[in-house]
Amino acid sequence: MTATTTEITVSAQGLLRRFGAHTVVDGVTLELKRGEILGFLGPNGAGKTTTMQMLTGNLAPSAGSITICGVDLLDKPSAAKAHIGYLPETPPLYRELTVGEYVDLAARLHRVPKGERQAAVGEALSSCGLAEVSKKLVGTLSKGYQQRVGIAQAIVHRPDLVILDEPTVGLDPNQIREIRNLIRTLGRDRSVILSTHILPEVESVCDRVVILHHGKTVFADTIDGLKKFHGGRIVHVGLRHPPAAGVLAAIPGVARVDTDGEHIFRLSFDDKADPTDALVRRAVEESWGLFQLVPAQTSVEEVFVQLTQKDEAAA
Amino acid sequence: MIITIAGKELKALFSSPLAWIVLTLLQLILSFGFLKRLDDFMQIQPQLMQAPNPPGVTELVVVPVYATCAVIMLFAVPLLAMRLIAEERRNQTMVLLISAPLSMTEIILGKFAGLMVFLLLIVGITTLMPLALLAGGSLDFGLLASVIGGVALLAACFAAVALYASCLTAQPISAAIIAFSLLLGMLLTGETASDGLRERGWTVPAALAQVLSPLKNFESFAKGTLDSYSIACMVMLTVVFLILSIRRLDAARLG
Numbered sequence A: 001m002t003a004t005t006t007e008i009t010v011s012a013q014g015l016l017r018r019f020g021a022h023t024v025v026d027g028v029t030l031e032l033k034r035g036e037i038l039g040f041l042g043p044n045g046a047g048k049t050t051t052m053q054m055l056t057g058n059l060a061p062s063a064g065s066i067t068i069c070g071v072d073l074l075d076k077p078s079a080a081k082a083h084i085g086y087l088p089e090t091p092p093l094y095r096e097l098t099v100g101e102y103v104d105l106a107a108r109l110h111r112v113p114k115g116e117r118q119a120a121v122g123e124a125l126s127s128c129g130l131a132e133v134s135k136k137l138v139g140t141l142s143k144g145y146q147q148r149v150g151i152a153q154a155i156v157h158r159p160d161l162v163i164l165d166e167p168t169v170g171l172d173p174n175q176i177r178e179i180r181n182l183i184r185t186l187g188r189d190r191s192v193i194l195s196t197h198i199l200p201e202v203e204s205v206c207d208r209v210v211i212l213h214h215g216k217t218v219f220a221d222t223i224d225g226l227k228k229f230h231g232g233r234i235v236h237v238g239l240r241h242p243p244a245a246g247v248l249a250a251i252p253g254v255a256r257v258d259t260d261g262e263h264i265f266r267l268s269f270d271d272k273a274d275p276t277d278a279l280v281r282r283a284v285e286e287s288w289g290l291f292q293l294v295p296a297q298t299s300v301e302e303v304f305v306q307l308t309q310k311d312e313a314a315a
Numbered sequence B: 001m002i003i004t005i006a007g008k009e010l011k012a013l014f015s016s017p018l019a020w021i022v023l024t025l026l027q028l029i030l031s032f033g034f035l036k037r038l039d040d041f042m043q044i045q046p047q048l049m050q051a052p053n054p055p056g057v058t059e060l061v062v063v064p065v066y067a068t069c070a071v072i073m074l075f076a077v078p079l080l081a082m083r084l085i086a087e088e089r090r091n092q093t094m095v096l097l098i099s100a101p102l103s104m105t106e107i108i109l110g111k112f113a114g115l116m117v118f119l120l121l122i123v124g125i126t127t128l129m130p131l132a133l134l135a136g137g138s139l140d141f142g143l144l145a146s147v148i149g150g151v152a153l154l155a156a157c158f159a160a161v162a163l164y165a166s167c168l169t170a171q172p173i174s175a176a177i178i179a180f181s182l183l184l185g186m187l188l189t190g191e192t193a194s195d196g197l198r199e200r201g202w203t204v205p206a207a208l209a210q211v212l213s214p215l216k217n218f219e220s221f222a223k224g225t226l227d228s229y230s231i232a233c234m235v236m237l238t239v240v241f242l243i244l245s246i247r248r249l250d251a252a253r254l255g
Helices: A048-055 A077-081 A099-109 A114-127 A143-155 A173-189 A199-205 A223-227 A245-250 A276-285 A300-314 B002-014 B017-050 B057-081 B083-090 B094-099 B104-135 B141-167 B172-199 B203-211 B214-222 B228-254
Strands: A008-019 A022-033 A037-041 A063-068 A084-087 A161-165 A191-195 A208-213 A216-222 A234-239 A254-259 A264-269 A290-295
Touching: A008 A048, A008 A191, A022 A048, A022 A191, A022 A208, A022 A216, A037 A048, A037 A173, A037 A199, A037 A300, A048 A063, A048 A161, A048 A191, A063 A077, A084 A143, A084 B094, A099 A114, A099 A143, A099 B002, A099 B094, A114 A143, A143 A161, A143 A173, A173 A191, A173 A199, A191 A199, A199 A300, A208 A223, A208 A300, A216 A223, A216 A300, A234 A276, A245 A254, A276 A290, B002 B017, B002 B104, B017 B057, B017 B104, B057 B104, B057 B141, B057 B172, B057 B214, B083 B094, B083 B104, B083 B141, B083 B172, B104 B141, B104 B228, B141 B172, B141 B214, B141 B228, B172 B203, B172 B214, B203 B228, B214 B228
Parallel strands: A037 A191, A037 A208, A084 A161, A161 A191
Antiparallel strands: A008 A022, A008 A063, A208 A216, A234 A264, A234 A290, A254 A264
16 A cells, blocks of 8 residues: 555546536646545535536536546546545435445446455445444435435445545534544545535545635645645734734734734734734833734634635625 | 346336336236137137138237237336436436446446336236137237237337436426327327328338337237338337437536
C-alpha cells in the first residue's frame, strides 16, 4: 500500500456543464491522491451535485476531461466506473429487497467475482453496522439505516474512489459520528470525496477542501491552508485598560475593530499589512495593560461565509 | 451481467401484485375460451368427419387460444414493462445502474431479457392447455411450434416497444399509456397502410409498412406457414426499438 499512496485516483480538468444557456459548473479542476479525503463545499445550487454526477459518469460534461485511476472516464466508462463507489443525494435503494440482497446485487453489478462476493458483502454490512438488519426489507428501515445501506452499496466493491453526496443527512448525532469514523477509515487507503453542508464535519474528517460558488472554484487548498487563509489577518487582543475606541482603529493597517465585551478586541488587518509590532509598542508605551494577543484560527465557516457572500455582494 | 439485471427485474415483477394478477386473469380468460372452443369442436366433429380434408383440433381449438393470448399481451405488456426504466427514474435508483461498470446496452438488454422471461412463462403456461389434449388424441406439432414461435416473437416486439416507452418518462403510468398508444397506433396504421399500398401495386412501401404491424405478421405463423419476411419484420421491429431505448438512455446522460 505504501508504494501507491501517492497515486492519483481522480483528476478532473476544466469541467464545464451547461443546461441550456445556464452554466451550472464552470471550469472546475480537481485532483486527489490515494489516502486523501476531499471536502466539497458550497451553498445550495453551487454545482456540487452536478460535479459529482459528472465524476461518476451519470452526466456527461459539456467540456473538460476526467481521469479515474489513469482511465479516461469518457473514453472507457465501464473500466473507469469500476474504480468508483457513489452515494448520490437520494440513496438508490430498491425497497422490495432485503438489505443483504440489495448489497449483494450492488456487488454483482460492480462485477465482484463470485468467490469474493460473500466476503465483500459481509464486510460492507459490518463496517456500516448493518449486520443485524441484513434480513430486513430496505423499505422498512429508518432513514438513518437507509443512508447506511446507501453507503454499504458504495463501498462493497472496494473502490479506489468513494464519492459521497451529503452522507450524514438525516442521521442522529451518534450515527453521524459512526459514519465519520467510517469515512476516516476509508480515507486511509482510498480517496474519498465528500460533499456536505455541515462545516465542522469538513474540519474533523477532511484533508483538503474545495469550495464552489456559482459553479466556480473559489477555494481549493488543504485544511491547514484554510486555517491560515487569513494569514493571521485577525488578532484577538486583550487590554486591561483599553484606550478610546477610535485609537485602535487609527493604528495604520488596522481595518476594523470589534469588541467582544469590555477588554477583548478583535482586530482585522488590511490585506498585506501587519501592524502587530506597532500595536504592541503602543500598548507598552501607553500602558494599555496588554494581557492577550492571539492570532485567530479561521474556521471553515468563516472562510465559507466570506467567500460565498463576497461574490453575492459583487453580483 | 445481463443475467443479473434480468434476475433483478424478474424478482421485482414477482414481488409486485401486478405479475400475479396478470397471470391469473390470463389463465382464467384463456382456459374459459379453450374449454368453450373444445366443447364446440366436440359437437361439430361428426359433421367435420364427412368433409374432405377437414380442419383438425389444432387449427380450430389451439391456434385461437394463442390468438387470444396475443391480444391479452397487447394490453398486459405495457403494464408489465412500464416500471422497467420509468420507475427507476422516479425512485432515483437508475444511478445505481449507471454508476456501475455497465454499458447502456447491457442495462437495456438485461431489462428486456427479464421481461421476456416473464412473457415466455406466459406462453409456457398457455401451452400446457393444448398439451393436455394429448391425453385423448394427437396434435399437429408443426402448427403448434409455428404458433408458439409467432407468439414469442410478437411478445418480443411488444416488449421492445413498451421498454422504449418506459425510457421516455419518469412516470410508470405515462409509460404504460405511451406504450399502449404506440402499439395500437402501429397495429392500425401498419395493417391498413400495408393493405392499401399493396392494392395500389406499391409493393416496396407495403412491405415496409408491414414491419409496423406485428399482429399481421403473426397471422402467417397462425396459419402454420413460416414466412421468412414476417420473421424478419418482427426481429427488425424489436431490434430497432431496443436500439432506440439504448440511445434514449445515452441521451439522458448527455442531457
